[in-house]
Amino acid sequence: ETGVTQSPTHLIKTRGQQVTLRCSSQSGHNTVSWYQQALGQGPQFIFQYYREEENGRGNFPPRFSGLQFPNYSSELNVNALELDDSALYLCASSLGGRTGTGELFFGEGSRLTVL
Amino acid sequence: AQSVTQPDIHITVSEGASLELRCNYSYGATPYLFWYVQSPGQGLQLLLKYFSGDTLVQGIKGFEAEFKRSQSSFNLRKPSVHWSDAAEYFCAAVPTSGGSYIPTFGRGTSLIVHP
Numbered sequence: 001e002t003g004v005t006q007s008p009t010h011l012i013k014t015r016g017q018q019v020t021l022r023c024s025s026q027s028g029h030n031t032v033s034w035y036q037q038a039l040g041q042g043p044q045f046i047f048q049y050y051r052e053e054e055n056g057r058g059n060f061p062p063r064f065s066g067l068q069f070p071n072y073s074s075e076l077n078v079n080a081l082e083l084d085d086s087a088l089y090l091c092a093s094s095l096g097g098r099t100g101t102g103e104l105f106f107g108e109g110s111r112l113t114v115l
Numbered sequence: 116a117q118s119v120t121q122p123d124i125h126i127t128v129s130e131g132a133s134l135e136l137r138c139n140y141s142y143g144a145t146p147y148l149f150w151y152v153q154s155p156g157q158g159l160q161l162l163l164k165y166f167s168g169d170t171l172v173q174g175i176k177g178f179e180a181e182f183k184r185s186q187s188s189f190n191l192r193k194p195s196v197h198w199s200d201a202a203e204y205f206c207a208a209v210p211t212s213g214g215s216y217i218p219t220f221g222r223g224t225s226l227i228v229h230p
Contacts, residue, residue: 004158031216044220045217092159101147101166101216102209102218103161108158109156111156
């Protein structure tokens with residue numbers, strides 16, 4: 001059983017650029033959630049994908065967008081990067097649907113620095 | 116609004132001492148409840164979870180948590196802390212109605228362990 005993997009682990013961008021972060025979900029999981037964690041803060045929910053459809057969205061602007069693929073892996077895209085987007089981006093997979101409980105399995109995160 | 120509160124930002128204990136980290140939730144109905152631990156620069160790891168039934172829940176690494184409906188609390192405890200327990204601890208709650216199973220996290224409590 002493979003766990004949740006994220007790439008890249010670290011990256012540096014400049015303001016205005018665009019970034020794509022990737023996540024492979026744990027085997028058997030059909031749901032992927034993305035969280036933003038600023039330094040010293042708890043994870044803030046960005047959005048969740050269940051079977052390739054967006055299943056919920058937090059208080060983030062439209063320049064944060066996502067995608068889930070048929071194999072349940074996922075991407076997070078952020079356009080027009082701002083300095084405040086600097087954070088650890090966490091991907092978590094879970095089993096959704098009627099048997100879902102919200103128990104999350106996290107990857108190690110992608111550390112984004114915006115200069 | 117649904118929320119999770121961790122009133123203590125930092126907790127300092129001596130190695131070998133007991134530990135209690137507080138978590139309170141505000142939901143219409145009792146949610147599913149979780150505790151996660153995060154080491155520096157890492158993703159979150161599940162310590163334990165409560166869905167229903169026995170109000171004292173055992174987790175990994177010697178941790179336990181007690182659900183108290185009357186106090187809307189789910190406090191994490193450990194009888195004897197080890198230096199390796201120094202980390203960030205997050206309480207999370209998932210609504211049991213609505214079908215989205217999207218967790219809300221508290222802001223976290225940083226545990227510092229003195230030798």
